[in-house]
Amino acid sequence: MRYLPKSDAERREMLAVCGLGSLEDLYAHLPAETKLDRPLALPPGKSEYEILDYFKARAAENAAGYASFLGAGVYAHYRPVLCDVVASRGEFLTSYTPYQAEIAQGTLTTIFEFQTMVCQLTGMEVANASMYDGSTAVPEAALMAMRITGRERVLVARSVHPEYREVLATSARNGRWEVATFGYDAASGRLNMADLESKLNRETACVIVQSPNFFGVVEQLKDAAALAHQVGALLVMVFTEAVSLGLLEPPREADIVAGELQSFAITPSYGGPFAGIIATREKYIRQIPGRLVGLTKDAAGNRAFCLTLSTREQHIRREKATSNICTNQALIALMATVFMSVYGKAGLRELAEQNLAKAHYLAGGVERRFDAPFFNEFVVPCRGRSPEAVNAVLLEKKIIGGLPLGRFYPELANCLLLCATEMSKRADMDLVREALQA
């Protein structure tokens, strides 16, 4: 087998050194009832060519050749080629978590740069080395807020990504803490402040909001923060579309930011792997979950980096850890770091402006469900037809339309959530507008 780098002669030689007669002797000590007495019922091994063929055939069963206007937490943005060039270098791809700092300065330095750029983007002072994804970052942020405030009740806006809220609910059920929701304003799509105010009290650990929210609407974080802070609760701001931070005012009023960086060079990949982040204020640094890279010096006095504050983490603290998280998303975070470096200050701005322009072109002449400003996604009511029927018309033109919202919001069962990015083509957008107006 091509991944096993030994000849049979070498195997015999090594067995002889071990004083064993055959490879089977290596596990002869296992009790009989624990041994598998037959070969695994799997097909024989395949060549590279056959494997490539298998996956190309599966790819052909997917949406080959379709344009798409889906967003809803996963966005199709162009990936500069350097992102894969860098992430394919074996020194990054095949290294481990950088516990041995002397031979992991490459990874450590890139994570330090990542943490810095996440702070610059979000207006926060501390960011961790990444979380699994945005959805799992949300319960981690809630747990962090509960540790900080000593309270066990969380309020989450219904306009936060529905699947993120489901993950939050799973965590709460098992950790035996409480999650309550508050609504959105039916006209603007923004937070319903009166509903928030009526549900906030001195037992609330945090208020979780998303901006742009699941409907693409830009929230007014200042008002939400003021209400939360009045009762001593924290404001957790969630984002799913990182490109929006190239243009939108960063959430300076938030205490914790939990987000998803998929937009930064990560392919949609049918839902993962992505990279989440948690960023916060300096004063909460000891409550942040996951890995952190810090600045230090080596014995010769040179600048060096290492994992730090690991006394928060499971491998040291065991049952007293801030989180059980072990893996971060270093390689994905590296791609995002390269992406941020390629686009830089001017590029991220221009990229965000293009997204704004494309989405507003797509929305041109189309009725929108909500009237508040939006970034690159918006909700459209379908008059006289079901959202599925509109999508069916588009599918015939090799276009995947929007996400029908009924599965998440029964009251929006006649609505589609549509997204345009810098990759959306005018001709395709014209077809979508036509279908929506028909």
Added chain:
Amino acid sequence: MIRKSRSHITQNESLLFELSSPGKLGYQLPALDVPAVDPAATLGADNVRAGIEGFPEVSEVETLRHFSRLSTWNYGIDLGLFPLGSCTMKYNPRINEVVARIDDLAWAHPYQPESLSQGAMEIFAALECSLCEIFGMDAVTLQPAAGAHGEYTGIMLIRAWLAAQGDPRQVVLVPDSAHGTNPATAVIAGYEVRNIRSNEQGMVDLTALESSLDDTVAALMVTNPNTLGVFDENIAKVCALMHSKGAQVYMDGANMNALVGLSRPGDFGIDVLHSNLHKTFSTPHGGGGPGAGAVGVRSHLEPFLPHPRVRKDPQGAWTWDYDRPRSIGRVKAFYGNFGVIVRALAYILAHGSAGLRNATLDALLNANYIRKLLEPHYQIAYPAPSMHECVFSDARQAARGVRTGDIAKRLIDYGFHPYTVSFPLIVHGAMMIEPTETEPKQELDLFCDALISIAHEIETDPQVVLHAPHLTRTSRVDEVAAARKPVVRWKPA
């Protein structure tokens, strides 16, 4: 004598922020094919930020050089043996990277219609099915994002199953040899942790287990082979004992690389296990992730698995089943780390049935070969037979004032990544070595030569070991200073 390495020039490199100067560009966007809009007018002036303060402005060439230079400061499997115990740092086949980047797999959107996702769903089903066979389990979920996330899912499944019978119970038992994630997971899933000591062979102490086992105990979290690389010969008895008290057995599959094709957890009584696809199934560690934590269960736990589940509809097409009233709910948005799942399936397809078993045998052979060559020089922690990894202690070297961490740093000078240092906690001064099956004999010989040479250095010149590494561009890093006053982002001087 150092045979594997000698020093060479590496480039110095500044941080991106220090390379930055106003007006430099590394990108070009196509001209807009739609009218531009005014951000302030569209979004409200209050909502629009000024430029991102401090964000880098670097050219394309500098970006490539920057990351290329940084990469040369790293060690990876591509450069040689990476013998971290319980981490299974094996070769990452490059065909896996190629197939994961095929356009209509990589660009598949999780909400695209099921009729246009059949290939992706088939891949989920194929990997679930292969892992069921390898684990000896009845069902597998691929939703968890990583190993610890899989542990969390597993414990939640146990809680849900017990709760359905009226009492979720309060306590999870964790052997003292366990990974730190195990107790951390149990607490996050709402349980209290009770530690169980190991016996003199490093296995679960049946007497200690029995005396800790009452009707408040929900589960035992066991690792088999355990973190000493020892297969627990009482495992079937342990499982039977737990079941007799209505409790469940959770297995941490971090060491699954020792078992594939030889022994199946489902067959010896395990109720639920997770397996890190980035360990046993060869997907790259990438400097710390992404991973994926497949979780296998026996049939009684299947109704509780996270939703949605992939299944065939009556017409024979794949569909996502959300109608799962007993499910613990979602543990992650969408369906799982698909890109990692593609790579793991490619690995299983490449090996096939016989190849997977042969890989396990070679992993066992490599660990036992290392053990045999090093045993005259280092103290083996427990006499029980080794599976895929072997654990020594620094007892002999400590007598000369040299500890496991020092030996590890000296190994770097010899051209190797260190083994796992000071873990498992039950071995004082642990040196935990897992070579995996993808190491040639020549590399193993060089590694053993290096550790034997270091043992001699400790006898003759311990200082050279105590101050290692000497040949790296970065000498010993001051971790204490980093934690004292943490600086975790760059600020202009």
